[in-house]
Amino acid sequence: MNIEQLIDYLSREQDFQKNLTKWMVFPPTEARYAEFPPDLDERLLQALKAKKIDRLYSHQREAYDLIRGGRNLVLVTPTASGKTLSYNLPVFQHLLEHPEARALYLFPTKALSQDQVREAQELVKLLNVDIKTYTFDGDTPADVRRTIRAAGHIVVTNPDMLHQGILPHHTLWIKLFENLKFIVLDEIHAYRGVFGSHLANVLRRLKRLCRFYGSEPQFICSSATIANPRELAENLLEQEVELIDRNGAPRGEKHFLFYNPPVVNRELGVRRSVVGEVRNIVRKIMPTGAQIIVFARSRLRVEILVTYLRDVAKQLHISPEKVRGYRGGYLPKERREIERGLKNGTIQVVVSTNALELGIDIGQLDVSIMAGYPGSVASTWQQSGRAGRRQKTSLTILVASSSPLDQYIVEHPAYFFEKNPETAQLDRENLPILMSHLKCAAFELPFEEGEVFTPDITGQLLDFLVEERILRKTEGKYFWMREIYPADEVSLR
Template identity: 35%
Template sequence: MDSVVEWLRSRPYYDGQVVYERTTPGREATFADVDVDPRVASALLGAGIEDVYGHQARAVEAVRRGDDVVLATPTASGKSLAYTIPAFERALDDRATTLYVAPQVALINDQTETMSDLAAGLPFGSGVNVAQYTGQLSQTEKRAVRDRQPTVLATTPDMLHYGILPHAHRLWQWFFERLETVVIDEVHAYRGVFGSHVALVMRRLQRLCDRFDADPEFVCCSATIGNPVEHAATVVGRDESGFALVDEDESATGPRRWLLWNPPEYDADDGWGDDGGRRRSPHVEAKNLFCDLVQRDLQTVVFTGSRQIAERYAQECATELRKRGETDKGEHVAAYQAALRDGKREDIESRLHDGDLVGVWSTSALELGVDVGGLDAVILDGYPGTRMSTFQRAGRAGRGEDPALVCLVAGEDQLDQYVMGDPASLFDAPPERAVSNPENDQLLPAHVASAAQENWLSERDRGYFGEPLDGIVSGLVRDGTLERRDTDRGTRWTYSGGGSPQHETSLRTVDDREVDLVDERSNDVFATLSFADALRDAHEGAVYYHQGEKYEVRDLDLDRDVAVCSPTWADYYTRTLHEKTIEVHEDLDETAPFAREDVPCRFARVRMRKQITGYERKDAQSGETLGEVPLDLPETTLETRALYYTVPSDVQTTITQEFDFPGAIHAAEHAQISMFPTTVLCDRRDIGGLSTPLHPHTGAPTVFVYDGHPGGVGLSKTAYDDVHALSARTLDMLDACSCEDGCPACVQSPHCGNANDPLDKAGAMHLLDALTDAVQ
């Protein structure tokens, strides 16, 4: 890759953007001997698999011992073989079944095809067959799958939730009675709200297995995260001590050349230079790199942050390649994102795998383990937000022991610039932790009702749902969802609510209320948003982007939950303004983590009230505010969890004398939130904050950081447990930023409801200095 990198440096748009580079060396594969049933060994040989990697062998042996297993190795390390071998052997011996669960249908399709091809190599009449059971199947196709009684069934958590568990006794008894292995693929993806829902689905699965006298082993496949065993155990509801961890990758890899690429700062007066953190668009930089690499015959994927960007820049790259005389290559560029129809996604995956496509612009949809072959290069259009996602996406590049190139093109926000300034935070820091919260009191009632519909509840169900079960059952009895029955075998509760509690509960969200966006030209619904997202993004006057088209919201009708939209050529975007308050219901924990022992940090149950007061129109090119428009929208509330701390009076006095105190605590709040993903796997919108010079609960200046999801999903609790380190990293980030007054790379936030006013970077640094180093 040396010649390619030097060529990139010679390109007209290059102006010293490479701020760091590193080559991670390749390695040869390490193989291990493992006894495999001759029939399975023959099928493997027929598929071209002659040897087993060391980590695959260790995982197979752990499953055979009866352990639950976490296999935490990088992309393309051959994790699937570790569960396929024991699954097939068990099916051959006693018709045992395996349940394979993955978060995306694309991954289900990929694994179904791979395992089916392998099963086809088994001796005639082996009885091993693989089927998928997803929402894409018709009722007739689903019935045919059940009639076939496959030994390996691949499904999503959603289908397990509403299509399999509710019918376990009537339609799936044959499957659960023989169930010996449950594979949870991409277990790191089960975090936040989705992960908390899935953890409760797994508890419902376990209780049904117990009723059928089945005791399956769990094989959990994960990317590299900081707590693989703890997280897997939380998701599947088993004790950590029963898990074997396999996390050393012994597959072959080639050298991987990393370029950390920081676009030059933009100056409004003379074109380039220091202008407070404003930088040339990472999308434009990624476009230039993509076209150059494709022109050099390097098959390349760009990972970007939104469907709109993927669609737009794939088209622009195709046009640019044609301008360069590369007409054929321009015809072989595509955009890949989750909103595409299934057949289109599969077509792109296949063409990318076979080399027909020279390049793709993709959202995170290609990050998971769909087999697209080995690419020559990966471009990351903006820091993905976590080290885990960064290395997952980078792992898409590389064919066997061939060299690969990864370019991380930074945006202008805090995390991107933090990584550019401190590459060790990317390459050498510990991995982030994944968190989910199956004790979320906003999610538990729906899953307890679902469990009762699947099989009556009894007191033994505390073992699955914990001590909160008693209070939840009492509430469900009061509202008529459950009915109590006292029998000679004890008290039981049965479902009496009517309908299907499973179909009324989406695993991907907590907010059940949704708003449809309607194109006024056709009256067709082109998008659906949660109620809270609609208030933010689809209020009257909002500019909304969808599939490369720009709409203006003409009317938001909350009686019908419909937003009427029309196409617009507006050259501005909109951003809401809001006011927030936080009430502390109950302090759940307290610690003294800071260098100042008189500054406790508390973890609490809180209610956040939010009132959207209006919106700004912002110039699309400069970001300049063009005007403000008031809005009359309903207040929303969020019952959640938060960490909070107060500012000592002497520190407040010092900051007030030298800086703007409200701006200082506001800037500190923004900066701490921006650094959350260095500790825990989350999106920056999963976290919210509030700073106030005087809070009624504490009687002092207070900074709150809260989970952005009802009931909390463990994010603020994880940060609470590590708040001193989080504060120290935040101070390092602020200190490393070269701006004087605060910029998008340190304290400004695109999600601020107060238009980033007031903010005082220097005051925030003094506050964090005082907390972490006890500066008086």
């Protein structure tokens, strides 16, 4: 039974149908293509052809042209639409032309960093050139860190490591800062609220050090679908940004189902357990061989579901090893093994927290099941996008819990399907956050009198820190005078 036959079977199964509040079908869309740019290096052209890419999607070509024109941009297209190639192509083209140039890639999670490094290294291997691409995070051994600082053309890291491991030690990273041409910020929709407010100030510190070392990097951002991607990018960067939101990638037919478990206690409004209902739904789907991702709201629920679904696999005479969990707390080696298993098909069912919501490449899955509403429209679409990558038909099932929010969503499907995703907000001028990063910036490099870190009030804040005996003002400069290491005292999340 293939995915189309499974969908047909579910549409005729009465026990399943009576619990559905909505069955939405999104028709497939055709790809829109563009030719390779005329200035593309022949080595890149051959590497892409080796990857069976003989032309670009329209948004990839648009991104290439804007980046080559020196513009900052934010790219907003769905999951699996080739966002990575959109920024890798112009970055690699520039590195082939200027081997001394450097690029800094920032991803919100370590898992995503590892995934993107693998992709970049695969391209380097096909190019057969000496472009060194490294991950720099908490797992990087000390001897490898020295190599990265001296020779890394593309340094892939996360905001926390940039804040605590790179900026305070900028004198060890002179080669990077002097030659920094591109800063890639992937998944910027994750940078909202307090985390986004911190990152905006980390980027102020980064740009300040770049100015000191004589570089002026260009910013390339990408995001999942949110209501205000350009506004968010401009808030983070404090620079003008071009928006690309016309997706050229094809999309297969998508079936999106809202499933509301039956009531077990009408007086209390309690419905059958989400975990039990997900187990029953997976039992129907597993014999078809379809690859399934189940999103759970907590680590505990991931482990419970894994236990239940392994029992289901045994009952269906399927190897329990085909069911795996994926969450924070697993060793990096285990996570890589699960990602590989999903790509090569040896794992049929993965139960994950939102750790797999972001764009880690886990191949072509068929079914996405959410054990409870993820909490936002944007996250729901992200999790749904993990199934049906590229042009295949896909199925998404949102299984509601008894919580009022879940019940509102499934009982009012028009609210979800007709609503724009949420806006992402941040506040760069939040005083406690701003002061924390002003101290970090002063530790990294003394402030000149009249220098602007934040508009209007930089001087007043620096004078206040002098009064508090945190900074010392001498000959028109503000110097750090405490023994503590300020970045250690500031958590971004």
